[in-house]
Amino acid sequence: MQLYKIDKGEVGKLASSSEVVALMMPIAFEVPLSSQWTDVYLWASYDALVRHRPFKNFNYENLWEKIGTTPVLYDKIRFDYETLAADIRSRVVKHAAKEGWSKKSSNNNKHPVTATSTESNTKMEQLSLFS
Numbered sequence: 001m002q003l004y005k006i007d008k009g010e011v012g013k014l015a016s017s018s019e020v021v022a023l024m025m026p027i028a029f030e031v032p033l034s035s036q037w038t039d040v041y042l043w044a045s046y047d048a049l050v051r052h053r054p055f056k057n058f059n060y061e062n063l064w065e066k067i068g069t070t071p072v073l074y075d076k077i078r079f080d081y082e083t084l085a086a087d088i089r090s091r092v093v094k095h096a097a098k099e100g101w102s103k104k105s106s107n108n109n110k111h112p113v114t115a116t117s118t119e120s121n122t123k124m125e126q127l128s129l130f131s
Helices: 002-008 017-030 035-052 060-066 074-098 119-128
Strands: none
Touching: 017 035, 017 074, 035 060, 035 074
């Protein structure tokens, strides 16, 4: 979806909360996150969940209470979130450019995007975000 936005020239400066969660989830499974990054992860997860509302009859307003914590406010995580989201967005744009995505390329460029780095390099790069 983001690659098609790039084609339309609609590239924002920040990745979406869904993209941030997608990046952070595997990291959260492998290493303990500091409380600072746990707050970013919780906020982004909540924001993505509320935006997509995948469950019809779920009371999203009481989710923080259900998990036994107080809401993480955006002002508290703003700097860390925006730094991470800007980094994710810049890497997506850079990778898209490398793959040949541009305003005129969508119709001619229907091949799947493949990663250019190894899994271990990617893990090390991701982990460096949190050190």
